[in-house]
Amino acid sequence: MTDWSKVFEVFGSGIVGVYLVMLLLQILTQLSTRIIDMIESRNQSGDTAVKPPVTDDKGKV
């Protein structure tokens, strides 16, 4: 017969797991964006001739 405790375990751990991973990834992405912003603005205000400003490409797949 169906093992309902296993069903609920899979159900619960799945939802919690997915949210946890995505939330952590969101925080890390925001953190890295902030750090990279800082590095890039320092590079730009410093010696722009050494490191050309990074251009971004068009957001297309």
Place this chain on the structure above:
Amino acid sequence: MIAIFKELIVSSGLVSLTGGNLIMWLVSFVLIYLAIKKQYEPLLLLPIAFGILVVNLPLTFLMEPEHGLIWFFYHYGIENDIIPPLIFLGLGAMIDFGPLIANPKTLLLGAGAQVGLYVTFFAAILFGFDLREAASIAIIGGADGPTTIYLTSKLAPQLLGATAVSAYAYMALVPIIQPPMMKLLTTDHERKIVMSKLRPVSRLQKICFPIISAMTIMLLVPASAPLISMLMMGNLFKESGVVERLTKASSNELMNIVTIFLGLSVGATMTATTFLNPKVLFIFFLGLFAFIISTASGLLMAKFMNLFLKDKINPLIGAAGVSAVPMAARCVHKVGSEANRRNYLLMHAMGPNVAGVIGTVVAAAILLKNLG
């Protein structure tokens, strides 16, 4: 003379034909029609349909273990988990995570849509499927073909044909399946919300993202490694900008080659005896249910996030949290511009859309870890 003729008839497949074979021919013809005439995911549906046809010609033994041609493709490609990760490599080399990096909140929308998947898991068990089968059916709601094939081949290989075909068929039907739910769950006012411009994303950020996410996801959910590692390496190839040849090989040549073997092998699993089974009808029904519930849970997640956000998001983009790149994002854009024709949601919807790919893989990996 007559003896030779008789011998030819007896050794031919004709005498071994079953009614089931004939029905499978019809299924194959319908899929060939949909692929060619309606262009529903033709790159996959056409090899799948042809696979169904040839495997239902008796005495060809194409799927005979250790002998058949297609059995070798199936065994080495799918049973040994080679092909789905290679498709992900190509996918990574094509995906632009830019809109996601510009608006990382959309990662949560990619998680939101996966809730539908677990609801379907529950529903499938009520319908009498066992846990492993239920998980394989639920993953259809993630709207990601390779992930569906990857998970089903590990948990319930007997259902592979049905889950793969329904995943690809419903992906093609996104523009029909999603809009009613999107309109039902959002008000006209919400659909009119114009989102603020996405911030520019620098090359360095785009290079860091696949590295950071590969490390994070694989450390947390090691079972996701085969798919995530390939996906993120493909993306790193693309964003690095220095290995254009590898990027092109991954996203064009390699991807096209493995697509042929993937489609053909999946089609060839659908012999009359495995496919003509009342369970298959339930799978198609539950797959559709999964798709609709995932759309709904994505939309509701977006509405929920709006309760806390100062800069409101258009809840429609939550519907793009089902993977189906870029069909779901296009669909969001269309529904948004119907409500307000100055609403250009395409790029905003690409964020949750690519987040959905990651979310589906994570969900599949967790299912695999618990049930594998």
Place this chain on the structure above:
Amino acid sequence: MPELLAPIAGNVWKILIAVGDKVELDDEVIILEALKMETPIYCDDSGTITEIRVKEGDAVNEGDVLAVIG
């Protein structure tokens, strides 16, 4: 002078206007193509087109000027 900006990154698919044309608010003036989908761009102001800054097939970024309306 009001400028018509690209609301989305993509390629210019069709230009439906020419320099000197009179346009009204909400006229469809340019069609962009992004992710294999045609996206019509509508005019924000009424007036006469004085300049078109793009040609068919050009790639544009979000925020680029497509045309100037005088």
